[in-house]
Amino acid sequence: MIAPVTPTRRRKQTLTVLSLGAGQDSTYLFYRYLYDQKFRRKYAPGDFLGVMSDTGDEHKQTYRHVAYLQRIAKKHNVPFFFLTNDMGYHSDSW
Numbered sequence: 001m002i003a004p005v006t007p008t009r010r011r012k013q014t015l016t017v018l019s020l021g022a023g024q025d026s027t028y029l030f031y032r033y034l035y036d037q038k039f040r041r042k043y044a045p046g047d048f049l050g051v052m053s054d055t056g057d058e059h060k061q062t063y064r065h066v067a068y069l070q071r072i073a074k075k076h077n078v079p080f081f082f083l084t085n086d087m088g089y090h091s092d093s094w
Contacts, residue, residue, distance in 0.1 A: 014046040014047055015046055015047045015048070015049070016043070016044035016046065016047070016048045016049075017048075017049055017050075017051060018030060018033065018044075018048070018049070018050045018051070019051055019052070020050050020051065020052040020066075020069070021052065022052060022058075022062050022065050022066050022069065027065075027069070030050055030069065030073075033048060033078075034072065034073075034076050034078065048078060048079075049078065049079040049080065049081065050069070050073060050078065050079070050080040050081070051080070051081045051082075051083065052066060052080075052081070052082050052083065053083045053089070054082060054083060054084045054085065056085055066082055070082065
């Protein structure tokens with residue numbers, strides 16, 4: 001859940017990271033960030049990025065959806081990182 005910026009929490013955080021699972025909830029939040037300025041000002045007023053970690057066991061449709069989200073993010077100049085196993089972020093037991 002993204003907490004709103006209140007007067008007592010004003011601008012201490014400068015980065016909001018949305019951990020995407022590419023399901024309906026995280027996709028909705030991503031769209032709200034991209035297309036709703038009021039939402040963006042309230043919940044992610046500083047820098048913003050999306051990140052998703054590849055389980056290696058997603059449905060083909062999920063990978064297509066992630067590619068679509070990456071294209072939208074690029075169009076809006078929003079960093080979007082899709083962490084795959086070959087990048088070294090996953091443990092050996094992954």
